[in-house]
Amino acid sequence: MEHITSTPTVKAPAERFTGDVCLNLIEAPAEPARLAVGLVRFTPGARTNWHSHVNGQILYITDGVGLVGTRDGNVVRAGAGETFKCPAGEEHWHGATDTNLMAHIAIVVGDDSGDGTTWLEPVTDEQYVAALATVEG
Template identity: 80%
Template sequence: MEHITSTPTVKGPAERFTGDVYLNMIEAPTEPAHLAAGLVRFTPGARTNWHSHALGQVLYVTDGVGMVGTRDGSVARISAGETLKCPAGEEHWHGATDTTLMAHIALVVGDGTGGDGTTWLEPVTDEQYNNALADI
């Protein structure tokens, strides 16, 4: 058994996020397991860049209201207590609404190469974000 009493909060890097995003890692993908889990907190208006996951992603919202958008323009409104599954390879983004913070636990299974299988892409534009807000 391993009891981890706390993990440091780090600010999400600007090359992956717009706005203020904070991360507490719960589990890193280490052999023999490949699970990566983190608590991610988004301030109002904050969001990820576009990205995809080799083996998919599960988001469990712990607090607030947010959005998840996909390249085809689909947008899902997500709230505390809800779970959203992103399939393998689907380019998407997620973040808070413009007025409400959002926190989620992000779960991904690494691809066996030592990382978490995430491919980071370009930022979500303000136009894309505002269009998503209008759709929820």
Template identity: 80%
Template structure:
């Protein structure tokens, strides 16, 4: 057993996120398991850039209300206690609604050279507004 000391909360990098997002790393990918896990907190309106994961991603919402969207326009509204699985290679984004904070635990399995994430361009304000409209908000 290893008691892991908590790392300080870090502000997420602006080149990968829109708005104020905060990260608490739980586990960094390391052989042999290669699991990366983080608690990610989004302020209202904050979201990730478009991105994909070599081995997929699981998001478990712990607080608030958020959105998860894919390139084909599919959007789901998620709230505390719900889980979303994004398959390997699927370009997607996730974040808070424009009126609520949202926190989730993000889980990915690395690809042997890191966490296997490919970061892309920001989600535009128009794409974000359409996601809200698609979920009836």
């Protein structure tokens, strides 16, 4: 058994996120499992860029209210205690609503290159506002 007492909180990289996002890495991908786990905290309006995962992703919402959206326009409201499974290769994004913070535990199984995430362009303000309208309407 290995007891890890804490990991430092770091600011998530601006080239992958819009707004203020903080990350605590829980597990880095390593042989043989290649499991990557992180606690990610989004301030109101903050969100990921569009991205996909070679082996999919599981998001467990720990606090607040957020959104999870896919390229086909499907957007769901995400609340504490809910779990979302994004299939392998599906381009998606996630983040806080405009009025609430949101925190989640992100779980991925990587590949030989690392965590298996392909980062794409930012979610535009127009896309984000349309997503908010979808879940509020």
